[in-house]
Amino acid sequence: MMELIRWVAGIAVLLAVATIVGALSQFPVAAEDSEDAILRLSWRVRSQEVGECPTRGRDDLDQLPVHMRNPDACVGPLPAYDLQLRLNGELHLEQVVEGGGARGDRPLYVLEDIRLPPDTYRVEVTFERRPDPGDDEGIDMGRALSVDTEASMGSRTVTLVTRAGDTGNLELRRPR
Amino acid sequence: MVTPVQTAFGMLGRGLSRLDHVFDRLYGSRYNPLYQSGPIAVALFVVLLVTGIYLLLFYRIGAPYESVARIDDQVWTGRWIRSLHRYASDAAVIAIAVHGVRMLVRGRSWGARALAWVSGLVLTGIFLLIGWTGFVMVWDVQGEALAREGARFLDALPIFSEPISRTFAGEQPLPGAFFFLNYFLHIALPLGIALFLYLHVSRLARPKLLPPRRLTWALVAGLTALAVLWPADLAPRADPGIIPEAIPLNWFYNFWLPITWRMPAWAVWLMGGGFTAIAFLAPLWTRPPKRHRPEASWVNERHCVGCEQCFFDCPYEAISMMPRTDGRDGLVAKVNPALCVSCGICSGSCAPMGVGPPDRRGRDQIDQVRSFLSERSPASDEIVLVVCGLGVGGRLNGEQFQGAWLYSLDCVGNLHTSVVEFMVRAGVGGVMIASCPERDCWNREGPAWTEERLFHGREAELKERVDRERVRYLNIGAADRGGLLVQLREFQDQARERAAADREEDIEIDTECEIPPHEEPDLKRGILP
Numbered sequence: 001m002m003e004l005i006r007w008v009a010g011i012a013v014l015l016a017v018a019t020i021v022g023a024l025s026q027f028p029v030a031a032e033d034s035e036d037a038i039l040r041l042s043w044r045v046r047s048q049e050v051g052e053c054p055t056r057g058r059d060d061l062d063q064l065p066v067h068m069r070n071p072d073a074c075v076g077p078l079p080a081y082d083l084q085l086r087l088n089g090e091l092h093l094e095q096v097v098e099g100g101g102a103r104g105d106r107p108l109y110v111l112e113d114i115r116l117p118p119d120t121y122r123v124e125v126t127f128e129r130r131p132d133p134g135d136d137e138g139i140d141m142g143r144a145l146s147v148d149t150e151a152s153m154g155s156r157t158v159t160l161v162t163r164a165g166d167t168g169n170l171e172l173r174r175p176r
Numbered sequence: 177m178v179t180p181v182q183t184a185f186g187m188l189g190r191g192l193s194r195l196d197h198v199f200d201r202l203y204g205s206r207y208n209p210l211y212q213s214g215p216i217a218v219a220l221f222v223v224l225l226v227t228g229i230y231l232l233l234f235y236r237i238g239a240p241y242e243s244v245a246r247i248d249d250q251v252w253t254g255r256w257i258r259s260l261h262r263y264a265s266d267a268a269v270i271a272i273a274v275h276g277v278r279m280l281v282r283g284r285s286w287g288a289r290a291l292a293w294v295s296g297l298v299l300t301g302i303f304l305l306i307g308w309t310g311f312v313m314v315w316d317v318q319g320e321a322l323a324r325e326g327a328r329f330l331d332a333l334p335i336f337s338e339p340i341s342r343t344f345a346g347e348q349p350l351p352g353a354f355f356f357l358n359y360f361l362h363i364a365l366p367l368g369i370a371l372f373l374y375l376h377v378s379r380l381a382r383p384k385l386l387p388p389r390r391l392t393w394a395l396v397a398g399l400t401a402l403a404v405l406w407p408a409d410l411a412p413r414a415d416p417g418i419i420p421e422a423i424p425l426n427w428f429y430n431f432w433l434p435i436t437w438r439m440p441a442w443a444v445w446l447m448g449g450g451f452t453a454i455a456f457l458a459p460l461w462t463r464p465p466k467r468h469r470p471e472a473s474w475v476n477e478r479h480c481v482g483c484e485q486c487f488f489d490c491p492y493e494a495i496s497m498m499p500r501t502d503g504r505d506g507l508v509a510k511v512n513p514a515l516c517v518s519c520g521i522c523s524g525s526c527a528p529m530g531v532g533p534p535d536r537r538g539r540d541q542i543d544q545v546r547s548f549l550s551e552r553s554p555a556s557d558e559i560v561l562v563v564c565g566l567g568v569g570g571r572l573n574g575e576q577f578q579g580a581w582l583y584s585l586d587c588v589g590n591l592h593t594s595v596v597e598f599m600v601r602a603g604v605g606g607v608m609i610a611s612c613p614e615r616d617c618w619n620r621e622g623p624a625w626t627e628e629r630l631f632h633g634r635e636a637e638l639k640e641r642v643d644r645e646r647v648r649y650l651n652i653g654a655a656d657r658g659g660l661l662v663q664l665r666e667f668q669d670q671a672r673e674r675a676a677a678d679r680e681e682d683i684e685i686d687t688e689c690e691i692p693p694h695e696e697p698d699l700k701r702g703i704l705p
Contacts, residue, residue: 006201006202010202018398018401018402021399025427031317031321031420042346100338102337111341111345156418156419162347174417175416175417176416
């Protein structure tokens with residue numbers, strides 16, 4: 001009799017452990033309580049180069065390793081950019097975006113997730129070069145990126161503001 | 177002074193012993209899975225390799241989710257094999273956690289065992305990383321959440337000029353390189369497991385890499401049944417345009433996700449780094465103060481005859497045999513203190529009693545048992561109960577038993593068989609040796625060697641002249657006080673019967689062999705009447 005009880009208890013424990021393994025292997029967790037939508041701003045821009053770009057002579061080039069012998073070597077920081085987001089005409093986000101990397105000489109990038117209640121919004125985004133105090137008047141400020149459109153943002157959806165292709169202007173679309 | 181850590185470990189240790197006891201009663205000590213958590217993890221790793229190879233045949237880097245869904249559609253093969261892969265990995269995490277906690281609580285994480293502890297932590301880390309890549313491979317909502325969190329953590333480091341998180345922003349479809357890297361890691365990291373597993377057991381003489389066959393097959397059958405009856409769900413496909421309400425989370429691997437979601441990345445690094453540092457430094461904070469650390473074994477070369485038995489018996493390969501330098505021929509044993517954990521198993525292996533930790537060599541044991549017997553003078557119907565201080569003996573401190581005397585050793589594997597012979601010849605009713613379960617010996621091979629020395633002629637063997645009826649050996653869990661008492665009572669009854677029979681026999685012999693005084697033999701001249 002005791003042996004039978006032992007067997008039954010042994011199998012019951014085994015089943016209990018198996019059930020725990022099965023349940024904890026895929027037990028759902030609430031990922032996000034809010035019903036908010038996300039407006040995601042994400043793009044990358046190769047900034048204008050504003051430093052000096054002297055042309056190196058033969059002697060200078062010979063001193064460099066072969067793979068670094070570029071005659072047009074620009075030296076100096078990249079300009080910063082102003083990012084503005086307006087929702088239904090109201091300024092929602094304003095940021096100065098500087099070049100990436102430790103020396104600030106890498107491409108600029110924008111990556112912002114903005115949580116919004118689901119609704120239809122007029123979305124205006126501008127991203128343009130920030131003038132430096134020392135800039136000459138009439139300097140070419142390069143192309144500003146912008147978008148101004150209406151977006152219907154559903155509950156728990158992500159709407160992406162990004163560039164059309166690698167070089168295009170900003171657009172709103174679904175992430176892929 | 178007892179530190180809070182020691183108090184906590186003591187409580188945990190008692191809890192573990194009780195759990196061991198329950199599992200001992202259910203499955204017997206040989207098949208108790210808690211005693212073999214390490215080998216079970218290795219066995220499950222083998223299951224993961226076999227099922228993983230099958231799954232890789234059907235996995236496509238270009239269409240990760242779709243290929244997993246196709247595997248899941250194979251009702252007779254793919255679905256349960258994928259589920260078995262998942263459940264085996266979950267069970268492996270449980271086994272690893274149990275193994276780690278047992279080693280830590282029992283103070284098997286410092287000194288010569290530090291390498292095993294540290295390599296075990298690295299193994300655990302690799303295992304979790306393999307799991308991480310495995311979940312990302314599926315590219316369902318859970319895989320996406322893991323990838324995003326991983327990218328967020330990396331972005332907190334000043335390494336990349338652009339955040340890795342932009343990869344998952346949805347600007348472009350995810351590059352195939354991402355899935356290839358993930359796939360590569362999932363296959364390559366198990367090689368790291370093999371390397372660190374080698375390191376993990378490198379200081380053991382006879383590592384047991386797999387559990388007993390029946391237990392292995394029972395595990396595989398149980399997990400397969402679970403996989404067939406309750407296949408692991410395939411969560412919805414990852415979609416960067418949707419914020420999922422809930423994620424079916426694997427709590428064995430990804431338990432941290434709900435915690436880190438709400439934390440800044442730097443705080444996650446701080447917390448993770450803190451936990452990792454605490455775990456890796458365990459060999460320092462778990463070791464006892466210097467004055468309480470047991471000393472390594474040493475060899476008295478005058479007594480060593482070079483028989484090599486201690487060299488064979490040492491579970492930690494701390495003893496080597498070297499040519500003698502004292503003018504005698506042959507070999508002499510040398511102990512490497514850096515490898516010795518002071519288990520004392522060599523004490524019981526040395527017939528001439530020339531090796532062992534200070535105060536625990538055979539000669540010391542004889543001195544101790546002599547004073548023990550002279551102080552207590554056990555009667556011929558009384559028992560000496562030899563217990564392991566690391567096992568059940570640790571729970572019987574100071575306890576007194578009617579008709580039995582407690583004799584506690586640091587580890588039963590230390591016991592020199594001459595001590596048993598000494599007790600029997602001193603006239604005790606019996607010697608009962610309560611050792612730990614074979615797979616739960618703190619010093620790995622104490623129970624196995626002790627039983628062989630007592631009953632199967634292993635050096636230093638219990639001499640044939642010792643009445644085996646007066647010697648009983650049993651394996652018993654630390655919390656099984658009740659079981660010990662039952663065995664003790666039974667053995668005591670036998671001892672009493674034997675003592676009574678001896679007394680009766682004495683009377684009979686006296687009666688039968690009574691020789692009338694006038695017929696006494698003349699022994700000097702060899703003349704019988």
